[in-house]
Amino acid sequence: MSVIEELAREFGRLPGVGPKTAQRLVYHLLKSSPDDGRRLAGAIREAMERIRPCGRCGNFAEAELCDVCASGRRDEDVVCVVEEAFEVAAVERTGSYRGLYHVLGGHLSPLDGIGPDELNVAQLLERVRAPESRIRELILATSAGVEGEATAVYLEGLFRPLGLRVTRLARGIPVGSDLEYVDGSTLAEALSGRREM
Amino acid sequence: MSMVSTRGVLLRAHPYSESSRVLRFLTEDHGVVGVMARGIRKSPQGRGLDLFGEVALVLYMKPGRELQTLAEVSPLRPRRGLGSHPLRLACAGVLAELVLRHHGEAPSHELFQVLGEGLDRLESVPEDEVVGTLLAQGWGLVSTLGFHPQVEACVVCGRSLSTDEVGRFDFDAGGIRCSGCAEGLAGPRIGPGARGQLRGLLRGEIPPDLMRSRAHLQLLSDFGMHHVSGSRPLEAFRIVAAFLPEPTTVSDA
Numbered sequence: 001m002s003v004i005e006e007l008a009r010e011f012g013r014l015p016g017v018g019p020k021t022a023q024r025l026v027y028h029l030l031k032s033s034p035d036d037g038r039r040l041a042g043a044i045r046e047a048m049e050r051i052r053p054c055g056r057c058g059n060f061a062e063a064e065l066c067d068v069c070a071s072g073r074r075d076e077d078v079v080c081v082v083e084e085a086f087e088v089a090a091v092e093r094t095g096s097y098r099g100l101y102h103v104l105g106g107h108l109s110p111l112d113g114i115g116p117d118e119l120n121v122a123q124l125l126e127r128v129r130a131p132e133s134r135i136r137e138l139i140l141a142t143s144a145g146v147e148g149e150a151t152a153v154y155l156e157g158l159f160r161p162l163g164l165r166v167t168r169l170a171r172g173i174p175v176g177s178d179l180e181y182v183d184g185s186t187l188a189e190a191l192s193g194r195r196e197m
Numbered sequence: 198m199s200m201v202s203t204r205g206v207l208l209r210a211h212p213y214s215e216s217s218r219v220l221r222f223l224t225e226d227h228g229v230v231g232v233m234a235r236g237i238r239k240s241p242q243g244r245g246l247d248l249f250g251e252v253a254l255v256l257y258m259k260p261g262r263e264l265q266t267l268a269e270v271s272p273l274r275p276r277r278g279l280g281s282h283p284l285r286l287a288c289a290g291v292l293a294e295l296v297l298r299h300h301g302e303a304p305s306h307e308l309f310q311v312l313g314e315g316l317d318r319l320e321s322v323p324e325d326e327v328v329g330t331l332l333a334q335g336w337g338l339v340s341t342l343g344f345h346p347q348v349e350a351c352v353v354c355g356r357s358l359s360t361d362e363v364g365r366f367d368f369d370a371g372g373i374r375c376s377g378c379a380e381g382l383a384g385p386r387i388g389p390g391a392r393g394q395l396r397g398l399l400r401g402e403i404p405p406d407l408m409r410s411r412a413h414l415q416l417l418s419d420f421g422m423h424h425v426s427g428s429r430p431l432e433a434f435r436i437v438a439a440f441l442p443e444p445t446t447v448s449d450a
Contacts, residue, residue, distance in 0.1 A: 148280070
């Protein structure tokens with residue numbers, strides 16, 4: 001296999017990159033200056049060598065703790081529980097959350113053999129039970145499907161008896177959408193989760 | 198390539214690229230069908246598409262192709278209640294896994310109906326009946342797949358088992374061996390009580406005094422592994438066991 005083919009094959013393993021796009025990326029790189037290519041290779045190497053799971057929450061981290069855990073300016077009373085590390089970035093983009101995070105590493109998925117032991121639940125228990133812990137609330141931000149819902153129910157059963165406030169992200173009509181075009185189950189969720197004005 | 202409309206139950210969903218999913222349905226008219234749903238993760242159509250839910254599907258189908266193309270999907274029966282407890286989810290996973298592992302591409306209206314009925318019951322029964330319901334529906338499902346176990350008479354000599362006889366389950370032969378033919382067999386012991394409960398489960402009834410549910414689950418799991426999944430362990434059974442309220446002894450099923 002030629003070097004070009006090998007590079008195209010590696011690009012083709014990335015999500016959303018098909019064989020043609022992979023080839024275009026390779027040709028684009030080859031037309032660029034050698035320094036551009038070296039910079040890209042260096043950035044990939046550095047990311048793979050330096051980024052690891054945060055020792056406390058499981059988020060992406062360049063040191064022992066991620067930026068959020070190491071910040072010292074976050075609200076340590078609240079922990080938002082997400083399934084994957086990239087979802088931390090999604091919540092951070094809202095700019096309206098100042099608490100900490102915990103990354104489960106997935107959700108309950110019986111067909112994939114993923115039960116409670118395969119998720120980072122024991123680590124969350126450890127965080128909550130630590131003598132220095134100030135955690136008072138868990139926000140369960142697992143996905144809205146049946147697997148995410150069952151995961152949230154499982155976590156609620158585990159953590160509510162410890163005296164924590166356990167909340168779930170609200171679900172309903174997307175901002176800016178017409179009621180007429182909202183699907184039945186989303187509308188049903190929105191109705192059952194309605195709030196006082 | 199032809200366009201077909203059918204009902205389907207979503208058994209599995211994998212993300213594919215940034216916005217698509219690979220879905221696996223048990224359809225009413227075409228057996229198990231793999232589907233590429235392009236853009237579904239970002240589309241409003243994807244919001245009503247939940248695991249174990251029943252949907253109306255419009256597919257572009259080409260015989261021999263591994264993945265068919267999704268044209269339209271609309272939810273008919275979401276079954277979101279299966280997410281109300283992890284045990285319900287795990288039990289639904291067992292039924293789905295049995296269907297998927299069987300790899301049956303031949304359409305079976307009966308299988309579609311039995312799976313749907315099983316998922317409906319798992320969604321609605323009281324929490325303390327979930328495992329019994331799984332056992333009844335699970336045995337019903339493997340029977341529908343063509344593997345009904347023989348529990349009334351010995352699978353080797355054909356003699357009717359007496360009311361107080363203790364036999365052993367022979368997975369290869371697909372049923373219970375009488376005490377005379379069971380010598381040296383390593384399969385689980387089946388006493389009269391367990392045999393009676395198994396008979397009830399095979400009729401779709403949950404025995405009111407169902408005992409040793411872990412042992413019953415193990416029997417169904419081993420039977421399914423032996424006959425349905427080609428000796429590959431069924432993952433969902435392990436997850437069910439993780440959510441059972443309290444462990445009981447596994448001996449003397």
